[in-house]
Amino acid sequence: MPTRVAIVGVTGYAGGELARLLLRHPEARLVAAVARSHQGEPLRAAQPHLHSAPESIVIGSDVGDAEVVFTALPAGEAARQAGRWLDDGRIVIDIGSDFRLRDPKLYERWYGYAHPAAALLKEAVYGLTELTRDRIRGARVIANPGCYPTASLLALAPALKARLVTEDIVVDAKSGVSGAGHNLDDAYLFGTIDESVRPYGLPRHRHTPEIAQEAAILLGATPRLTFTPHLIPMTRGLIATCYAPLRPGKTSKDVADAYSREYAEEPFVRMVDSFPATKATLGSNWCLVHAVVDEDSARLVAFAVLDNLVKGAAGSAIQNFNARLGYPETMGLEALPLWP
Numbered sequence: 001m002p003t004r005v006a007i008v009g010v011t012g013y014a015g016g017e018l019a020r021l022l023l024r025h026p027e028a029r030l031v032a033a034v035a036r037s038h039q040g041e042p043l044r045a046a047q048p049h050l051h052s053a054p055e056s057i058v059i060g061s062d063v064g065d066a067e068v069v070f071t072a073l074p075a076g077e078a079a080r081q082a083g084r085w086l087d088d089g090r091i092v093i094d095i096g097s098d099f100r101l102r103d104p105k106l107y108e109r110w111y112g113y114a115h116p117a118a119a120l121l122k123e124a125v126y127g128l129t130e131l132t133r134d135r136i137r138g139a140r141v142i143a144n145p146g147c148y149p150t151a152s153l154l155a156l157a158p159a160l161k162a163r164l165v166t167e168d169i170v171v172d173a174k175s176g177v178s179g180a181g182h183n184l185d186d187a188y189l190f191g192t193i194d195e196s197v198r199p200y201g202l203p204r205h206r207h208t209p210e211i212a213q214e215a216a217i218l219l220g221a222t223p224r225l226t227f228t229p230h231l232i233p234m235t236r237g238l239i240a241t242c243y244a245p246l247r248p249g250k251t252s253k254d255v256a257d258a259y260s261r262e263y264a265e266e267p268f269v270r271m272v273d274s275f276p277a278t279k280a281t282l283g284s285n286w287c288l289v290h291a292v293v294d295e296d297s298a299r300l301v302a303f304a305v306l307d308n309l310v311k312g313a314a315g316s317a318i319q320n321f322n323a324r325l326g327y328p329e330t331m332g333l334e335a336l337p338l339w340p
């Protein structure tokens, strides 16, 4: 029997992408599509690209008899509701940021309010599948990583784990505008973003403590992290370019060996031998990584590209779902990218 799943926040970008992927997942059955708007209307009324979704999938307010609840909501909203789903014996996979930081005080500092369900932070498992799949298998609450942290950590993980670099990390990242969700702010209007690139968020972007938290675990030391995101005039796609000084005596060969060892068996992370482009991941769960050593500055420069709505959100949530339920990790995610 397929696993019964619900999507809460199904009218959003990430929720729509979850629906697209879950509708073709052979071991998932979408039993509830939840949002505040469009209630009583078929899913395709809110997500026109899902025009062939079954008529019976109607947007409502309840997760029904779902065994797994995917949440794709603004910060704080999943945490306010997760407790009752967990009490009913369901598994929660949150695409938002509610369960990513382990320390409630850190959450309060970066989000500006007390965590609505701080007790759950202890048991939530950070769901960057490549790094934490063993812990995901027993989790009730899976905290899907942010899109920037996914790219940044996959770009840096082999170097951090092998201690090839120092703690001094700079992440310069760029994302398409869907990364901001359905946002009617002036900053996201077509006339504002088209033919323009600008940084934002520094030094208070909420992905900063998340990258730092997970990098510290990999490195075994607290990183000195500068993270600068940029908004670029495209709909989807994200690149993280990461810089870190090489430790004395470490070489290009050490870097090449560490990266190929780390990702040799990964189904969705591929080392490429030239500079990767976001377009090569469009619509897919791939993350492409390239790492070089700049010999003159003795710095590692590592790049990762992905589709922020797939490997950066819905695709990785389904990869976590697969890992949690014991399905092959690639199930329902095998599609090739849409563009060369």
Ligand SMILES: NC(=O)c1ccc[n+]([C@@H]2O[C@H](COP(=O)([O-])OP(=O)(O)OC[C@H]3O[C@@H](n4cnc5c(N)ncnc54)[C@H](OP(=O)(O)O)[C@@H]3O)[C@@H](O)[C@H]2O)c1
Binding pocket: 008, 009, 010, 011, 012, 013, 014, 015, 035, 036, 037, 038, 072, 073, 074, 075, 077, 095, 096, 097, 145, 146, 147, 178, 179, 180, 181, 182, 183, 308, 309, 312, 313
């Ligand atoms: N976009 C990305 O690339 C991306 C990547 C990784 C993670 N995320 C995270 O995923 C979550 C959703 O992002 P998104 O880009 O899909 O945002 P979005 O397009 O704005 O969608 C937000 C969803 O939440 C619902 N919602 C809005 N305000 C709500 C509230 N106060 N209470 C309950 N529901 C509310 C909205 O629908 P109704 O108004 O109809 O209820 C909609 O379904 C966010 O936490 C985001 O940080 C996004």
